Structure formats: structure tokens, C-alpha cells
Amino acid sequence: MKSIFIAEPYYSVCRYIEETLVKHGYEAWLVGGSVRDLLIAGRLSDLDYTTNARPEAVQKIFPRTVPVGIKFGTLLVLYRGQKVEVTTYRADADYEDGRRPSTVEYAQELAVDIRRRDFTINGLAYSVLKKQLADYCGGVDDLERKLLRTIGDPMQRFSEDGLRPIRGCRIAAKLGFEIEPNTLTAMRHCVPITSKVAPERFFDEWRKTLRMKNRRSYWHHLLEAHILPAFLPHIAEAFVGEARDQFLREIDHLQMRSMAEYAAALFFLLQITDRGKIEQTLRGTKFPTADMKLCLNLLDSPLLRIADAHGRLDLKRALAQTGRRDRIAHMRFATQMRAALQTSSGLQPGPVRKGRELAVSLYKSIRRSGEPLDISDLAVTGTDLQAKGLQGRAVGEALEKLKLIVLEQPQLNTRERLLQLVGKST
Incomplete structure (x- = not known):
């Protein structure tokens, strides 16, 4: 395992957190995913500290704090533009709802x-000050074996x-790890508890895989752990045969x-x-309204229906049916799906x-040319047409006709x- x-700037921030707490008689350890990512990739994304200082003591010691989860012993310490999560040592407590402890019991030992x-x-x-790594549960061995395993009893x-x-499915996929057999078995047995997780929390885990390289593994693990049907039943039903193979073959490259x-x-x-199943799936995972609308529009994109994506006029006509704001998304989606x-x-x-590549090149050529695609690109406005005597719906209809004309003959614009x-x- 690498040293x-x-x-910087993380080193200075870590020293500040540790020196400040130690000076006041407390312990301080960088912990969790922060240390994991340092050992694997040599870089930090989040700064998470744990300490035996109680939340009220942390508030007094540091001049700038935010009580983001003070009920559970967590505060944000603000320093040099960085947000450091500092949490008091905790012991096991009873969990009543499968989400969070009913009470918080603080501990004195790491x-x-x-x-x-x-x-x-x-x-x-x-510990940055001690240059010491603490491993009480075999985490370093599991990192070396590329294995995701729970601490203690997985159930x-x-x-x-x-x-x-x-x-766990997301972390294993992100790191390219296997899920330890007993851990996987426990995941399956605990589906009734997992299914009670709020849809928003499931969506948030799904969202975190958007930029991930190993998306395929994430979906594989969700299926393997029997979790997928609990949140995306229509997706799980379709995860068979050639459709499944096509999805798994493509999803990492998109x-x-x-x-x-x-x-x-x-x-x-x-x-x-099935439009009903699609909308039910999106609503069931609490998809944001704007994303849901765009998703449905992409699935019905005119760019998917054109016979020749390399024909300039065909592509322009299809692009003209998409909204200016989402046009790039339509092009990106359609070319990849085709x-x-x-x-x-x-x-x-x-x-x-x-x-x-030809389709993308043609699209870029159309954009660079400035050829009109929208009514707003026309050299006349509704006011101009009203001055010519048109009123009401006739104005909009005339503008639409003019748009169709200049799509074919942009020199007339x-x-x-x-x-x-x-x-x-x-």
C-alpha cells in the first residue's frame, strides 16, 4: 500500500484542524472515505475528521463553524475556503427506522x-501530525484485495x-471492487429494510454514478444484491436478454x-x-421536474427518427424541432443511441x-454557419408582421412558415x- x-491546500487545512484540537487536549483523525481515497488514488475529495471533542467544544474552539448535523455530533469547520466535517466519536446505538440512530452515544476512543x-x-x-495510520478492522488488507466488506456483522x-x-454497490463499482460473499448475502436478506429508504436517497446514490467510469458495475451490483426491483421494478423487468447485454455493453462509454x-x-x-412505465419510474424516484421533462423529450427526439443523420437538410429540420437550450443534449443523446x-x-x-463522427461534424458545421433554426433566428419579428397587417394567430403561423422556408434556403433570411x-x- 502506497504511503x-x-x-496543498489540504495539508495545511489538515494541520490546522489537528493542531487546534490537540492544543486543546483532544484527539483528531482524518477518517473514512478521505483516507480510503488517499491510499488508493493519492488525492483528497472531502475532508472528514473525527474527534473525542464534543460538538459544543468544537464550536468554542474553532471561530467559524456551521451546525449541519449537530444533533448527531457533526459540524462543518470553515477554514481557508475549505469545509471540513468534524464529528464526535460515537458508539453503536439502537436504530429504529433503518435510517439513523434513535439516540446518539458519544465515545472517548477512536x-x-x-x-x-x-x-x-x-x-x-x-493523523497528519503523527503520520500514523489506524486500521482496526482490516481495511488496508481489503483495499489490497479489492474487496468490499462490512465492519462486523453485515446483517x-x-x-x-x-x-x-x-x-456499498456504488462504492464497489466506483473502485472496481468485488463485494465479499457474506456481505452480498446480507444485502439480499436486508432488502425489506433497504426498500424503506426514501426514493430521494436512492436517487442521490444513482446521481453520484453519472460521472463514474464503472457504471456497468453499479447496475450489476444492484441486480446481484436484489436491490434493483425494490426501487426500479420496470427497469429490473427489462434487464434480460439482448436488451440487458446492450445496456451493459454501452453504459460505460456514454x-x-x-x-x-x-x-x-x-x-x-x-x-x-411504455410511456406510463417510464413516467411511473421517474416519479417513483422523485426525479426533478426539469430532468423528467427533458428525459421524455429525449426519448421522443426527432433526431432519433430522421432517416439520414448525415443529410444537412434532414438534420436541420430535426434540430429545428428541438428547443435551443436542449439542442446539444438531443444531439449528444441521439448520436450515441443510433x-x-x-x-x-x-x-x-x-x-x-x-x-x-460525421454526424457530429455536420452538426458543428451547422452551428458555425449560423444558419437559422429557430423563429428567433429570423430577420423579422412578430412586430414586423403586425405592421404588415397580420394579427393574432396569423403572426405565429407566418413566422413558422418563414422558418421552414429559410431552413431550406438560408440565403433568404x-x-x-x-x-x-x-x-x-x-
Whole structure:
């Protein structure tokens, strides 16, 4: 296992947190995913500290704090633009709802706090001042073996918090780890508890895989742990045969910028076309309204229906039917889905890649040319047409006709020429 090196500005922040707490007679350890990521990748994403100082003491010691979870012993310490989560050592307590402890019991020893955590690879602690790594549960060994295993009894860990199995699937996928057999078995047995997790919490774990490289593994683990049907039953039903193979083959390679694109790809690749099932799935996971609308629009994108994605006029007509704001998303989604279908039909990767590159190149050419695609691109406005005597719905209808004309003949998009065309039609 590689030695721990913390780069600036994080090193200075860590020293400040530890020196301040130690100066006041307390312990301080960088803990959890922070240490895990340092050992695996040599970099920090979050700064999480644990200490034997009580929350009220932390508030007094540090000049700038935010009581984000003070009920559970957690505060944010603000220093040099960084947010450091500082949590008091805790002991095991009773969990009544499969989500959070009914009471909080503070502890005085680091080992007690570590042993109540979820996975061994998250049970590591490091002191910057001491240059010491604390490993009470075999976390370093599991990191080296690339194994996700719970601390202690997996049934107890998952009964305490139903989100842990879902989170475990994501962490294992992110790191490229296998799930230890007893841990996986416990995940399956605890599905009745996991299914009580709020849809928003499931969605948040799903959202965290948007930028992940190993999305395929995440979905594989959810299926393997029998979790998928509890939250996405229609997705689970479709996860069979060629549709499943197509999804697993493509999902790691897709470029997606939003959860709308992610969900649309899921439905498209798994060949789920029933609008009712799609909307039920999105509502059931508390999908944000804007993302839900875009997802449905992408699945019905005119760019998926054009016969020739390499024909300039065909592509312009299809682009003109999409909203300006979401046009890039439509293009990105449609080109990737068309390529996926071509791959599934047996077309070799080379021609598929070349066809996608041609379509993207044509799209960029259209954008650079400034050719009109929207009514707002026309050289005339509704006010101009009203001055010509048009009123009410006739104005909108005339603008739409002019748009169709200049799509085919962009050179006609001048104020003088368009007003002449309006004059001829009235």
C-alpha cells in the first residue's frame, strides 16, 4: 500500500484542524472515505475528521463553524475556503427506522467509533501530525484485495441503515471492487429494510454514478444484491436478454451531462417504450421536474427518427424541432443511441464510429454557419408582421412558415426578402 501524501491546500487545512484540537487536549483523525481515497488514488475529495471533542467544544474552539448535523455530533469547520466535517466519536446505538440512530452515544476512543462504521475500507483513520495510520478492522488488507466488506456483522450493519447496501454497490463499482460473499448475502436478506429508504436517497446514490467510469458495475451490483426491483421494478423487468447485454455493453462509454440523459439512455437501451412505465419510474424516484421533462423529450427526439443523420437538410429540420437550450443534449443523446443500435445490429465499430463522427461534424458545421433554426433566428419579428397587417394567430403561423422556408434556403433570411414572402402569402 502506497504511503500517504497530502498536497496543498489540504495539508495545511489538515494541520490546522489537528493542531487546534490537540492544543486543546483532544484527539483528531482524518477518517473514512478521505483516507480510503488517499491510499488508493493519492488525492483528497472531502475532508472528514473525527474527534473525542464534543460538538459544543468544537464550536468554542474553532471561530467559524456551521451546525449541519449537530444533533448527531457533526459540524462543518470553515477554514481557508475549505469545509471540513468534524464529528464526535460515537458508539453503536439502537436504530429504529433503518435510517439513523434513535439516540446518539458519544465515545472517548477512536476504535469504538471506527467499529460502528459501515465498511472496512471506510474504517481507516490517519493523523497528519503523527503520520500514523489506524486500521482496526482490516481495511488496508481489503483495499489490497479489492474487496468490499462490512465492519462486523453485515446483517447488523445493514439493519442499522438501509442505505448502506445501495451505497456499498456504488462504492464497489466506483473502485472496481468485488463485494465479499457474506456481505452480498446480507444485502439480499436486508432488502425489506433497504426498500424503506426514501426514493430521494436512492436517487442521490444513482446521481453520484453519472460521472463514474464503472457504471456497468453499479447496475450489476444492484441486480446481484436484489436491490434493483425494490426501487426500479420496470427497469429490473427489462434487464434480460439482448436488451440487458446492450445496456451493459454501452453504459460505460456514454457521454452524459445530466440525469435526464442518463435515465433516457437507460430506457432506450433496455427497450422500455411504455410511456406510463417510464413516467411511473421517474416519479417513483422523485426525479426533478426539469430532468423528467427533458428525459421524455429525449426519448421522443426527432433526431432519433430522421432517416439520414448525415443529410444537412434532414438534420436541420430535426434540430429545428428541438428547443435551443436542449439542442446539444438531443444531439449528444441521439448520436450515441443510433450508434448503439448500429453496434447491436452487427455493424463493426469502425464504421459506427465514423458515422457518429460525421454526424457530429455536420452538426458543428451547422452551428458555425449560423444558419437559422429557430423563429428567433429570423430577420423579422412578430412586430414586423403586425405592421404588415397580420394579427393574432396569423403572426405565429407566418413566422413558422418563414422558418421552414429559410431552413431550406438560408440565403433568404433577410428582412426585405422575408417581408416580400409574407406579402405574397397575404
